[in-house]
Amino acid sequence: MEHIRTPKVENVRMIDRRTPRKATVGTLYLSSTHTIFVENSEARKETWVLHSLVSNVERLPTNPSGSPVIIRCKNLIVYRLLIPQEKDSLDVVASLTRLSRPERYGELFCFSFNPNLDKELREKAWGFMDLKAEFNRMGIPSNLWHVTAANHEYRLCDTYPSELFVPKSASPAVIVGSAKFRSRGRLPVLSYFHRDTSASICRSSQPLSGFSARSSDDEQMLQAIMKSNPVSEFMYVVDTRPKLNAMANRAAGKGYENEDHYTNIKLQFIGIENIHVMRNSQQKLIDVGDMAAPSMADFLWGLENSGWLKHIKAVLDAGVFIAKAVAEDGVSVLVHCSDGWDRTAQACSVASVLLDPYYRTIKGLMVLIEKDWVSFGHKFSHRYAHLDGDPKEVSPVMDQFLECVWQLMQQFPCAFEFNERFLIQLHMLIYSCQYGNFIGNCQKERRDLKLQERTHSLWPHLWENRAEYTNPLYRTDHSQTQGVLRPLTTAYCFKFWKGMYGRAERSLSSQQSPADCLNAVREESQQLEEELTAHQEVPRETDAGQETCPAEGEENFRGEEEDQQVV
Amino acid sequence: MEFAELIKTPRVDGVILHRPFMPTVEGTLCLTGHHIILSSRQDNTEELWLLHANIDSIEKRFVGSLGTIIVKCKDLRVIQLDIPGMEECLNIASSVEALSTLDSVSLMYPFFYRPLFEVIEDGWQLFVPEEAFKDLESMTDEWRLSEVNKDFSVCPSYPSLLTVPKDIDDESLIKAASFRHGGRFPVLSYYHKKNGMVMMRAAQPLTGTNGRRCKEDEKLINATLCAGKRGYIIDTRTIAVAQQAKARGGGFEQEANYPQWRRIHKAIERSNILQESLIKLVEACNDQSHNMDRWLSKLEASNWQSHVKEILTTACLAAQCIDREGASVLVHGSEGTDSTLQVTSLAQIILDPACRTIRGFEALIEREWLQAGHPFQQRCAQSAYSNGKPRSEAPVFLLFLDCVWQILRQFPCSFQFSESFLIMLFEHTYASQFGTFLGNSVAERAKLQLSHKTVSLWSWVNRPQELERYLNPLYEANNLVIWPSVAPQSLLLWEGVFLRWNRSTKCLDEAYQEMVHIIEYNKELQNKVNSLRRQLAQLETEDSPLQTP
8 A cells, every 4th residue: 555645536537549539537546456447427437457457657748638647558458547637647657657566476466356255165266277187188098108206396397387297118217317408407298198199299498408418318208208109200399499599599508409319300490489579579569559540551561560470370380380290190299499488388289279179168278278388387477577577578478379369260260169358358367467377487486375375266267257258159069179270371361369459449349249149149049948948838837827937039239338347 | 256256176175174172173175155164074063164254364384285274363263274285275275365355345245145044023123213212202302303414415424314403403414514524513422311411422523724613513512501501522532633633624622612612632542553452462362472571561562451441431531421510522533433432332331221231232333333334344344363554444343342341340230231242243243144234334234225135133133042142140220320440450351352262261151151050040949939929828818718707
């Protein structure tokens, strides 16, 4: 509370850039967790903005009508306020700037967020996600793969989960030796097993090969992975970095596998750029979406200049390459980049979505994020700036994964159980720090923070609300929900994600969404089905004079505008 | 002339056909006066049945004695025919070239086509101006139907019947016509029932460099204003282009002479620029090797999307003046046969829910394009693959369809027709068995006796079994004005036309089928429930004497 210089400002105008003349007047409140704008209108519409979701606050020079303040959120929504007194605007900006940059974990919203669950329910909620069950679901043959205790208490690799799947044929010495030869001890372990071909996707960090170093343990580890796929004669090592970057790493004693030292591997570079390139690219893209009344040429030039779609294509191409190797050639793949927690996570999870229909369901996507991102030490706190820290660590890695899924949804409209809203909601929740799932940088850190005791889990909450996130075109017996997806990655197949980056242009609300129409129709059908069953039972009961009360047909075909926006 | 003279080799065996997304077919190639036909002579196999008129250009290649002809179509499809034998290949190529570039309209296929279906409703009689005027009369008595252009002498590109202000006599119309390019004096395009405002269209005034004026023209358009009200003149050209037009006798309305009108200039490009844009766009779409940067920069350089944005923006402006400002509008560019019609027709789609039905949209095309004198035959003579120097070809109508598609995509529940209806229209404007889009004006069509000698597209399309293919399952009639977003990020490339032959639409088609399925299932349930409800009600009334004695 000590950071709030002014808790309440009256006669603030909230400006919609599309209709600047029609600003809404209201009162601005600052709480310890939210900025709240309450309209003076009769509806008293409230807009809640979580402090941890604020990416920056900017004050423009005071003009005769007041002091403009722009609040930009990490989920790319922008609020434009006009505060009558300059002093108030200075206070609001100073308070928000501090409040939106917590210095300690304890300040994050998830530690004070209390959805009224008792202890038992909270524990049960954390148990909702069970990765052991997920590895079981994959049908991993126990004669070829097993869980090693090598990382018990994180002693082999502190950014990995404690339970790791490795080839059964790899001895403990090989496991330890391989970990020693990999950046930060992130040794090759199983990420996904493809039952149809017995090929697997493994992941690691780069080898510490430098110009000439080698490790027979690491070589044996790869051999063991290859051999775990009985029919295959070689395996791919996919280095997701541009070859030049990988070569540069050799000078630092890192690098990539020397094909002469490893038997039967094929090295493949994909060329996904590093986190710094991606951060800059996204900023340029956000600026494009933010332009006021751009011409078509401005827009297309900006889109090209941002390079964003090129990067999305690179990530998707990586996934396509891996999925093809695994599903069509039946060849196992080891994926790595430098540390193996950004590009590697992207490539593995995109490939998994392509390979396995389960990951295209609501539950499946949650499981995939938990597995490939949360458990394998994707640095959520750093990448999404949960705490005030090094801005060079921030990068939209997860954003790109979600966008790859969105691009796939454009090509395969019936293949996904969830809709665009689900992706946008996930994106917001990753940044917002409301739940404990995406706090910290690895499993060990989360354990040390006692997150399961002090915060709540997001997954059951999302699951309960799944009706909101359902794609009406999804059907489990549809051909698109079976087997492997083979997307086209020709340049023209990639689109600007308007739902994510085009939110400055909010006129969408007046437009119609076919998905919402269809959902309403489906809901109505369901009611009709119920009524039908009821009626069919009636003839037997007519004499009893029982009255059936049919639910009237759903009239509202538009997406309902929520009055209260809580973010 | 006999077509046989042009057909040097009527038949070749062992020809291999390559088409997008379909397996290659080997078969016999036949040339007729109007078609290239390839038949594999097996049942159930797809055959090629291509109108010569659909061919935009052809290329020949030879490897040894195997010749290959690449046929590029006006609907943007590219097919390849491998023809054994150099002579046969050369013969086929030169015959097709000759047959696809015949100059005489009366040799076109519509004059030879005999329908295999029974014409229930003659499309030629479907949208006559008298009928449209009856509708207008029911709303207002301020207008009359003038026969001043009965013999097309006042304005050769106008129809014989025109809706004009009641108080303006034919004498004045003739004088006003002499003051407008091509005699296209201001006529009624649309009456906005909600507030009585109107949209008129014309060609540019012939003010020339010395500022000519015409009292009758001024009186004519002032007659459409309510007392004390101002109107808007939307000139589809930039002020610079409009200024330049003065040197060639054209120009724009001077404020001094039209004090009750506010002039707004927009920047819709002229036809030759649009044609260039189409060629560049299709070239970009057809090169699958482009990396992302190159694709985006080619897309931008084609300027196609900019044209879409500019046209839609201008249409929104016209609609806004009418609906929001409560003002009447006059739209013109230079000739009044291209950009003017894009704007007036799109504004009506925004304002008038009737135009979003199939019948209403057909009527709109009849009124605002065919009868309004858009020179379809000139504009659609060649498409994106033409090698020759363009004469007056331009994708003016295709751009209009693209804009309609953009609105349809933003308001997927507001149109009775679906995207496939628009694509069908695009195809038929460039090559068709029907006479609807032949000729450049009502006068030309009358001279060609199209309504006697050819079948109307509408006669075919409006049959229930055909119509079914174009219905939008999401359609829910509404009476609202629909304001499309014209922000660049809201406007997409029309993949259904421009990427149609470059990527399979299987998954998208499946999604569409799924949507249809969901909606049909719902209707089925509704019917069942309704009939049960009725039965129940009946039972209750039958039972009631027993229950309530």
